[in-house]
Amino acid sequence: MSQSYNRGLIEDFSRWREFEAGMWAWIFHKFTGWVLIGYLFTHIAVLSTGIPAAGASEAAIMAGEDVYTQTIVSLESLLLVRLLEVGLLAVAVFHMLNGTRLLLVDLGVGLESQNKSFYASLILTGAITVASVPTFIAGAF
């Protein structure tokens, strides 16, 4: 039903404010999914530094002077990277929990409480993220 008739006023009039839980869950799931795909590629890029590092001498590896260790150490020394890691955890945890919720929805289990399970996965994500902060930020300052 999307014949392109621009209703201007009505179509873009802050409809997102009226979204229900299921819609938010869908949007967050899409968003976190794309973030995870994006992360996957940077992850591969960082891990690939291990290929030249493998050719380094035993001593260099032991001393932590190979490319791989250097890359990881320099990345971890940045506060921004630490913060992004916390964000990544939040994104991954939400995607997992909501994915479980969607699995139940697909199986037809508890469809009446789908909004509650969305809120539950939000709260749980928040709790896990907050709990992880000390671990991720330790030694960053």
Added chain:
Amino acid sequence: MSTQIPKQTEESSETETDAEVASKGDERRTEKRRRAAEERARRQAEEAEKAAADEDTIELKVFRYDPEVEGKQEPRFDTFHVPFTKGMTVLDALMYSRDNYDSSLTFRHSCRQAVCGSDAMFVNGGQKLACKTQIVELEEPIRVEPLPHAEVEKDLVVDMEHFYDQMEAVEPYFQTNEYPDGELEEQRQTRENREKVKMSTRCIWCGACMSSCNIAAGDNEYLGPAAINKAYRFAMDEREGEEVKQKRLEIIEQEHGVWRCQTQFSCTEVCPKDIPLTEHIQELKREAVKNNLKFW
């Protein structure tokens, strides 16, 4: 207040022109009619002013648009102040506005009791059936707009043709080739089976679910929640028999059938008849999978 075409002639008409062409009866009559219309507009404006000042009125902001009238081609919102009465619905308020303030206000309605399904509208940001939405449950001012993702014909009236096409695509009528023995034997349904399809039979074709569906908005070929629910109603009906069920599953498991649903639950939230649409769509998905799974 009035939303008819703005009257530009109001000022000039004050001068008396009767003397010059007094002989023509026609002109006198049109003049009379014009004056009566002016008088009516003035009275309505006064009434509206009074209503606006009154404590016990509700503020209604209504979407106005009419491609055929010059003054209304640009969509806009009009404000109406309607005296509140206990038990008033959005439809009642709209009817009051139409009857007392602006007779050009256009919207569909018929039974006024949530059976005919003509008055699904976008009220305060949600698809609602105007006749079953209580004013007291809404925040003021109440914004009434036509259903999103459908072409507006005029004011609150949208083109439902596409919705009806999708409904008809699933063949929404009972078909079978399994008849009971005996010429006059009835086609009996078990109580359990009736319970199973009970909620899905309640659809009133109002189109609220289709309008709320994000996927249907982006994919014109998607059957939409209402049509799939209709398919569910018959696919789950045991009296139709295996062969017809197979045919029904073929319709719903097409590319733009059940698989387009991404379980946003928007349709289930807005359905004025509380049909568990998402649940029905999910069940049909499982049926479709079971139907196609072969291990040899």
